[in-house]
Amino acid sequence: xxxxxxxxxxxxxxxxxxxxxxxxxxxxxxxxxxxxxxxxxxxxxxxxxxxxxxxxxxxxxxxxxxxxxxxxxxxxxxxxxxxxxxxxxxxxxxxxxxxxxxxxxxxxxxxxxxxxxxxxxxxxxxxxxxxxxxxxxxxxxxxxxxxxxxxxxxxxxxxxxxxxxxxxxxxxxxxxxxxxxxxxxxxxxxxxxxxxxxxxxxxxxxxxxxxxxxxxxxxxxxxxxxxxxxxxxxxxxxxxxxxxxxxxxxxxxxxxxxxxxxxxxxxxxxxxxxxxxxxxxxxxxxxxxxxxxxxxxxxxxxxxxxxxxxxxxxxxxxxxxxxxxxxxxxxxxxxxxxxxxxxxxxxxxxxxxxxxxxxxxxxxxxxxxxxxxxxxxxxxxxxxxxxxxxxxxxxxxxxxxxxxxxxxxxxxxxxxxxxxxxxxxxxxxxxxxxxxxxxxxxxxxxxxxxxxxxxxxxxxxxxxxxxxxxxx
Amino acid sequence: xxxxxxxxxxxxxxxxxxxxxxxxxxxxxxxxxxxxxxxxxxxxxxxxxxxxxxxxxxxxxxxxxxxxxxxxxxxxxxxxxxxxxxxxxxxxxxxxxxxxxxxxxxxxxxxxxxxxxxxxxxxxxxxxxxxxxxxxxxxxxxxxxxxxxxxxxxxxxxxxxxxxxxxxxxxxxxxxxxxxxxxxxxxxxxxxxxxxxxxxxxxxxxxxxxxxxxxxxxxxxxxxxxxxxxxxxxxxxxxxxxxxxxxxxxxxxxxxxxxxxxxxxxxxxxxxxxxxxxxxxxxxxxxxxxxxxxx
Numbered sequence: 001x002x003x004x005x006x007x008x009x010x011x012x013x014x015x016x017x018x019x020x021x022x023x024x025x026x027x028x029x030x031x032x033x034x035x036x037x038x039x040x041x042x043x044x045x046x047x048x049x050x051x052x053x054x055x056x057x058x059x060x061x062x063x064x065x066x067x068x069x070x071x072x073x074x075x076x077x078x079x080x081x082x083x084x085x086x087x088x089x090x091x092x093x094x095x096x097x098x099x100x101x102x103x104x105x106x107x108x109x110x111x112x113x114x115x116x117x118x119x120x121x122x123x124x125x126x127x128x129x130x131x132x133x134x135x136x137x138x139x140x141x142x143x144x145x146x147x148x149x150x151x152x153x154x155x156x157x158x159x160x161x162x163x164x165x166x167x168x169x170x171x172x173x174x175x176x177x178x179x180x181x182x183x184x185x186x187x188x189x190x191x192x193x194x195x196x197x198x199x200x201x202x203x204x205x206x207x208x209x210x211x212x213x214x215x216x217x218x219x220x221x222x223x224x225x226x227x228x229x230x231x232x233x234x235x236x237x238x239x240x241x242x243x244x245x246x247x248x249x250x251x252x253x254x255x256x257x258x259x260x261x262x263x264x265x266x267x268x269x270x271x272x273x274x275x276x277x278x279x280x281x282x283x284x285x286x287x288x289x290x291x292x293x294x295x296x297x298x299x300x301x302x303x304x305x306x307x308x309x310x311x312x313x314x315x316x317x318x319x320x321x322x323x324x325x326x327x328x329x330x331x332x333x334x335x336x337x338x339x340x341x342x343x344x345x346x347x348x349x350x351x352x353x354x355x356x357x358x359x360x361x362x363x364x365x366x367x368x369x370x371x372x373x374x375x376x377x378x379x380x381x382x383x384x385x386x387x388x389x390x391x392x393x394x395x396x397x398x399x400x401x402x403x404x405x406x407x408x409x410x411x412x413x414x415x416x417x418x419x420x421x422x423x424x425x426x427x428x429x430x431x432x433x434x435x436x437x438x439x440x441x442x443x444x445x446x447x448x449x450x451x452x453x454x455x456x457x458x459x460x461x462x463x464x465x466x467x468x469x470x471x472x
Numbered sequence: 473x474x475x476x477x478x479x480x481x482x483x484x485x486x487x488x489x490x491x492x493x494x495x496x497x498x499x500x501x502x503x504x505x506x507x508x509x510x511x512x513x514x515x516x517x518x519x520x521x522x523x524x525x526x527x528x529x530x531x532x533x534x535x536x537x538x539x540x541x542x543x544x545x546x547x548x549x550x551x552x553x554x555x556x557x558x559x560x561x562x563x564x565x566x567x568x569x570x571x572x573x574x575x576x577x578x579x580x581x582x583x584x585x586x587x588x589x590x591x592x593x594x595x596x597x598x599x600x601x602x603x604x605x606x607x608x609x610x611x612x613x614x615x616x617x618x619x620x621x622x623x624x625x626x627x628x629x630x631x632x633x634x635x636x637x638x639x640x641x642x643x644x645x646x647x648x649x650x651x652x653x654x655x656x657x658x659x660x661x662x663x664x665x666x667x668x669x670x671x672x673x674x675x676x677x678x679x680x681x682x683x684x685x686x687x688x689x690x691x692x693x694x695x696x697x698x699x700x701x702x703x704x705x706x707x708x709x710x711x712x713x714x715x716x717x718x719x720x721x722x723x724x725x726x727x728x729x730x731x732x733x734x735x736x737x738x739x740x741x742x743x744x745x746x747x748x749x750x751x752x753x754x755x756x757x758x759x760x761x762x763x764x765x766x767x
Contacts, residue, residue, distance in 0.1 A: 273573075352610035356673070358571060360623040360680055361600035370622065375613045 014074060017144055021070065021151055025063040028155045032058025035162045049169035057168035060175055061158035066151035073143050081135045085128050108132055198449060201442035208436040209237045214443060216240065220406035222426060222437045237440050239447065241408040245416035249327045249398060250391035252412055256331025257387055261338030262380065268339070269346040270368055281343070288336040292396040299329035299401035316413060321403035324412040330397050334387045341386065345379025346372060378462050385459035389452040395420035419444050507536070510755045511744035515543035519684055519714040520565060525579035527560055527569070534560050538740040540733055542684065547706060547715045549729035549746065551722060553761065556735040558718045562686050565716065566602035567595050583684070600627055603677035607689040609669035611661030616653050619661040619672055620644060623680035639679055647675035648705050667698025674705065685709065687717040691724065703728050722762055726750050734758045
């Protein structure tokens with residue numbers, strides 16, 4: 001629609017309405033500030049609160065209630081309108097389409113959006129879609145009226161309340177505090193929401209597959225058949241091969257990442273000249289910026305064939321997709337996490353500690369091994385744990401380089417698969433969402449979430465303890 | 473005679489020329505500008521001899537031509553206003569300045585007749601001979617026992633566990649800490665009080681059997697009671713070691729030292745018997761400092 005929203009009808013488009021609300025808040029700010037100055041004859045020092053607080057107070061009262069109504073209205077408008085339209089549908093249609101009301105609704109919406117011509121469908125639906133449009137228009141008109149009235153009323157009431165002794169500073173600061181609390185609770189609530197959604201689906205999964213079978217079963221073959229006469233109708237959901245595969249690849253990754261990351265951190269923080277450090281450190285951190293999918297095809301197209309070739313030369317039978325290739329490349333990916341964190345904690349060890357060791361006649365490497373590293377150890381461990389949780393959660397590299405075969409093996413030259421890869425394969429493509437196959441993804445996700453969460457908690461705890469010790 | 477100088481509220485290097493000539497007698501102007509060391513720098517039985525030592529931090533000339541001896545069984549106090557180079561000079565004596573890249577030391581510093589800046593000298597044995605105690609107590613984040621045992625372990629001084637136990641016990645005894653910690657040697661060194669931590673650092677230094685102990689304002693982070701204990705300890709340690717101590721407290725210098733060196737803007741202004749320096753300073757800058765005129 002190219003017309004200017006103001007001209008398109010009696011009511012405003014929601015975005016326009018929101019813009020008007022914001023403009024009104026600005027005007028309210030100016031009005032509040034001027035009135036506060038006016039009541040004391042321009043002598044701002046006589047006010048309890050600064051003029052800007054009075055302005056903010058009026059602006060907030062004009063904006064917040066109106067905005068809340070706007071947001072709630074927008075959120076529920078469509079649901080309410082749809083509900084009214086359905087309840088007004090002729091009874092025989094409802095009876096005829098029993099169980100697929102949503103189909104009727106989507107038909108109505110298709111007509112509304114113009115995707116389907118009404119002539120293709122019954123006149124009843126045409127009528128319903130007309131009603132839907134009318135209701136929406138009415139709702140928009142009411143929304144505009146209510147929101148603008150509310151905003152004006154708030155503006156006026158707050159403007160009246162501005163006087164010399166009005167404690168608007170306290171009020172505004174309380175509102176700011178509420179905003180800060182709300183922002184910080186969003187992260188917490190999101191985590192909670194993710195846990196709950198995964199948990200509910202997992203409970204449904206464990207309704208179909210016993211918990212013990214999942215936790216301790218050694219065969220992973222999630223292909224359930226649609227009909228009972230098909231081959232492979234009995235899916236098998238033993239998660240052990242997946243967890244073994246995950247742990248194997250993570251282990252290989254850490255074997256690569258921990259020594260290399262730690263040693264480069266030691267070199268950078270203790271031995272490198274500032275010039276070398278200023279060049280090498282950003283270069284190392286570039287590794288962290290490479291998308292994992294790029295690592296993935298590096299692993300699949302370069303490293304895996306290389307390992308296969310070397311293996312063939314020394315008489316080993318290496319699968320073309322091997323845990324070793326995925327683990328090696330994943331290790332490279334994790335190096336910057338470990339080196340960067342370790343570098344920070346090694347630098348955080350006080351110089352006084354090193355001086356103490358030097359003054360006793362210790363060499364640089366003795367000082368490093370016997371004073372600096374022990375002092376930095378908790379921080380280094382926290383960095384390693386963060387690296388481990390990174391490795392466990394990594395998907396792309398494994399999808400491309402380690403394969404999909406759920407072999408229960410500890411041989412790094414075999415193809416293995418991991419929890420994350422299986423989640424991806426279970427959920428990609430067209431899937432019905434009530435079969436054990438798809439629900440298994442949620443159970444796996446839950447297990448993964450719980451294990452990385454535990455690792456993160458341990459890492460946080462260690463880091464905190466470390467900080468306390470250093471600050472003594 | 474210094475009453476005349478009261479109008480000169482600040483005397484430091486560059487301001488010398490701006491001193492009001494009429495309020496200062498000509499003799500004083502000459503003396504204040506004269507930065508040659510006053511007093512006797514040599515001792516009969518020196519442990520450390522420093523001759524014409526200059527220190528540079530990059531382009532900055534931090535220490536100018538300092539010569540002084542540290543005698544056997546004596547405590548040499550180094551005093552002077554902040555930034556006068558006394559800590560820098562102290563750190564030359566065990567080559568701690570080596571850890572600072574831009575720092576350059578010239579001149580001659582000999583320990584028992586051996587030039588410590590000679591190319592053939594390894595800093596590791598040097599630093600075990602010349603121990604150092606720092607301004608802020610810096611115990612390692614290890615147990616009390618491990619803190620003291622650390623040095624002997626690095627240098628392989630103990631042949632057996634019993635040997636090591638004995639070194640730890642003697643060192644803690646000498647540092648006057650044994651009775652306070654003998655029941656909790658496995659507790660972290662950081663759990664001790666500030667004064668105990670500093671005595672632990674002294675015990676750690678003693679454990680590698682040094683000949684000289686350098687102390688860089690060892691009491692500046694401590695309360696008066698802990699300070700008194702450390703000062704008593706310094707007096708006892710003198711029987712066995714030579715001690716060079718940098719301090720901001722002139723009372724402390726007067727209490728613990730036999731000789732005192734006054735540094736000013738990188739110059740060694742005056743050296744002498746402590747009693748003489750504090751009762752009868754020869755250089756007007758020394759007198760200004762010890763009478764509290766500046767610093």
